[in-house]
Amino acid sequence: MDEPKPLRPTSEATLRRLPIYHHLLQKRLSTGIKTISCSQIAEELDYDATQIRKDLAVTGIKGRPKVGYDLAALILSIETFLGWSRVRKAFLAGSGHLGSALLGYNRFSHYGLDIVAAFDRDPDRVGTKVHGREVLPINKLAGLAKRMRVEVGIITVPAPVAQEVADFMVSGGIRAIWNFAPTKINVPAGVIVQNEDLYSSLGVLLQKLSAAHRLV
Amino acid sequence: MDEPKPLRPTSEATLRRLPIYHHLLQKRLSTGIKTISCSQIAEELDYDATQIRKDLAVTGIKGRPKVGYDLAALILSIETFLGWSRVRKAFLAGSGHLGSALLGYNRFSHYGLDIVAAFDRDPDRVGTKVHGREVLPINKLAGLAKRMRVEVGIITVPAPVAQEVADFMVSGGIRAIWNFAPTKINVPAGVIVQNEDLYSSLGVLLQKLSAAHRLV
DNA sequence: TTACAGTAGAGAATTATTTCTCGATTCTAC
DNA sequence: GTAGAATCGAGAAATAATTCTCTACTGTAA
Ligand SMILES: NC(=O)c1ccc[n+]([C@@H]2O[C@H](COP(=O)([O-])OP(=O)(O)OC[C@H]3O[C@@H](n4cnc5c(N)ncnc54)[C@H](O)[C@@H]3O)[C@@H](O)[C@H]2O)c1
Ligand SMILES: NC(=O)c1ccc[n+]([C@@H]2O[C@H](COP(=O)([O-])OP(=O)(O)OC[C@H]3O[C@@H](n4cnc5c(N)ncnc54)[C@H](O)[C@@H]3O)[C@@H](O)[C@H]2O)c1
Numbered sequence: 001m002d003e004p005k006p007l008r009p010t011s012e013a014t015l016r017r018l019p020i021y022h023h024l025l026q027k028r029l030s031t032g033i034k035t036i037s038c039s040q041i042a043e044e045l046d047y048d049a050t051q052i053r054k055d056l057a058v059t060g061i062k063g064r065p066k067v068g069y070d071l072a073a074l075i076l077s078i079e080t081f082l083g084w085s086r087v088r089k090a091f092l093a094g095s096g097h098l099g100s101a102l103l104g105y106n107r108f109s110h111y112g113l114d115i116v117a118a119f120d121r122d123p124d125r126v127g128t129k130v131h132g133r134e135v136l137p138i139n140k141l142a143g144l145a146k147r148m149r150v151e152v153g154i155i156t157v158p159a160p161v162a163q164e165v166a167d168f169m170v171s172g173g174i175r176a177i178w179n180f181a182p183t184k185i186n187v188p189a190g191v192i193v194q195n196e197d198l199y200s201s202l203g204v205l206l207q208k209l210s211a212a213h214r215l216v
Numbered sequence: 217m218d219e220p221k222p223l224r225p226t227s228e229a230t231l232r233r234l235p236i237y238h239h240l241l242q243k244r245l246s247t248g249i250k251t252i253s254c255s256q257i258a259e260e261l262d263y264d265a266t267q268i269r270k271d272l273a274v275t276g277i278k279g280r281p282k283v284g285y286d287l288a289a290l291i292l293s294i295e296t297f298l299g300w301s302r303v304r305k306a307f308l309a310g311s312g313h314l315g316s317a318l319l320g321y322n323r324f325s326h327y328g329l330d331i332v333a334a335f336d337r338d339p340d341r342v343g344t345k346v347h348g349r350e351v352l353p354i355n356k357l358a359g360l361a362k363r364m365r366v367e368v369g370i371i372t373v374p375a376p377v378a379q380e381v382a383d384f385m386v387s388g389g390i391r392a393i394w395n396f397a398p399t400k401i402n403v404p405a406g407v408i409v410q411n412e413d414l415y416s417s418l419g420v421l422l423q424k425l426s427a428a429h430r431l432v
Numbered sequence: 433t434t435a436c437a438g439t440a441g442a443g444a445a446t447t448a449t450t451t452c453t454c455g456a457t458t459c460t461a462c
Numbered sequence: 463g464t465a466g467a468a469t470c471g472a473g474a475a476a477t478a479a480t481t482c483t484c485t486a487c488t489g490t491a492a
Pocket of ligand 1: 093094096097098099119120121122138155157158159161164180182198317318320321
């Protein structure tokens with residue numbers, strides 16, 4: 001009776017909902033309340049209370065009947081589970097429109113990510129500063145990543161060069177890639193890729209709008 | 217025997233995958249090939265071929281055994297299904313970091329979306345131009361949306377004011393909202409909201425990275 | 433012509449996720 | 463104290479999504 005559970009990894013759906021709860025909980029924290037129940041969260045977000053209870057359970061938090069969860073403890077539990085309590089260094093490749101927006105967003109450091117430098121191929125960009133971070137030549141990425149023990153790579157370059165940039169990241173020892181380019185990138189086993197495809201989101205929105213049209 | 221099928225709406229998972237196929241198909245189109253099969257797509261994207269077949273079926277495309285699908289017809293079928301073939305006007309609220317990045321991205325017009333104007337509350341921003349689009353005062357949003365028959369609203373304002381901006385959009389007759397603020401917005405029935413929560417994406421990435429650490 | 437291999441499409445089986453049900457617990461009010 | 467209401471937590475049931483299986487079709491090559 002050593003490993004009775006197969007210990008499945010947490011479902012992606014649950015992982016995506018946890019930050020949504022986190023936003024709400026933080027908002028509530030500032031109002032001064034001390035506890036919150038699943039039914040209250042459910043009411044606010046229009047989710048099913050049982051689903052929220054199961055989601056929160058994966059973080060290891062324990063609630064009390066009739067009361068709910070301790071708000072501060074719950075926030076901490078989510079942050080710990082998601083890996084937001086330990087800040088990891090990140091390199092961003094492609095300091096264009098989207099890359100600059102991410103660099104300008106100083107809130108990621110509260111969510112486990114510290115973008116320490118940006119990289120680009122364009123000589124006009126290299127050497128400039130974007131929101132306080134220096135832009136370095138892309139060919140320095142791998143070496144620096146290794147030296148600085150950078151764990152996360154962010155790809156905001158055009159799709160045709162995304163694979164090449166990902167290869168630099170992998171060779172620099174980066175083990176998790178946040179990919180904003182609308183293309184699949186191939187990485188060796190053990191490297192985590194999280195695609196953020198805005199077209200998928202846009203596709204869902206516009207399809208629903210079109211479908212609504214067709215019905216009415 | 218009039219409505220034998222309940223006609224369920226297409227699942228969100230399928231809707232999110234269709235744009236991913238679209239990216240690949242477009243890339244293939246430029247190589248000159250004329251047809252493509254599910255097994256080829258599956259090989260490339262590391263998906264299950266049957267899943268791809270079922271996904272593509274919802275767009276109404278018909279394939280031929282041993283051959284696959286006509287590439288150009290398939291692309292068109294996806295575009296039509298997702299509502300990308302008819303371009304809809306959009307207003308963007310919040311011309312900050314992220315809003316500017318979206319305004320600078322001229323490719324959305326090929327994907328059914330034409331951002332025609334931006335809105336902001338900051339007097340320093342109002343009156344300027346961001347990537348060719350004028351920034352107008354936020355209090356003009358509702359009236360102009362109604363007059364110009366704008367269908368889509370994009371929210372890139374800070375979370376605490378997202379609801380207020382959404383209300384302006386709804387009162388201007390906007391029926392689909394692409395929300396980048398990390399907060400729930402409440403809208404009347406019939407209005408479509410698509411949340412694009414970068415923290416969800418980041419949460420998935422970092423949790424997987426943490427979990428990988430724990431195992432090794 | 434004929435065998436063969438690759439593939440779409442439909443439906444069944446499997447797996448994953450969400451929702452329901454119920455017992456146990458804990459707070460509040462009487 | 464005791465009754466009642468709210469809620470957690472665990473397991474069962476229902477629902478949804480994915481993967482498997484089989485048949486029929488189509489092009490290619492012997
Ligand atoms: N901006 C958006 O709103 C938006 C929306 C959806 C998707 N995207 C995707 O995000 C990515 C970036 O978009 P963007 O609008 O910021 O583009 P952009 O052209 O503004 O920026 C791209 C940057 O990458 C740099 N670059 C090009 N090749 C490089 C290389 N080999 N190595 C390092 N840097 C290189 C360029 O010099 C440029 O600075 C694209 O893949 C795009 O499809 C952007
Ligand atoms: N920039 C990013 O990388 C990033 C990442 C994740 C999430 N987000 C989210 O996107 C949103 C925008 O982020 P940002 O970095 O662009 O912020 P930002 O501060 O650069 O831009 C916000 C803009 O909204 C305007 N604004 C404020 N109140 C307004 C109102 N009532 N009406 C109209 N305009 C108003 C401001 O003047 C400013 O121009 C935020 O909700 C943020 O959480 C941004």
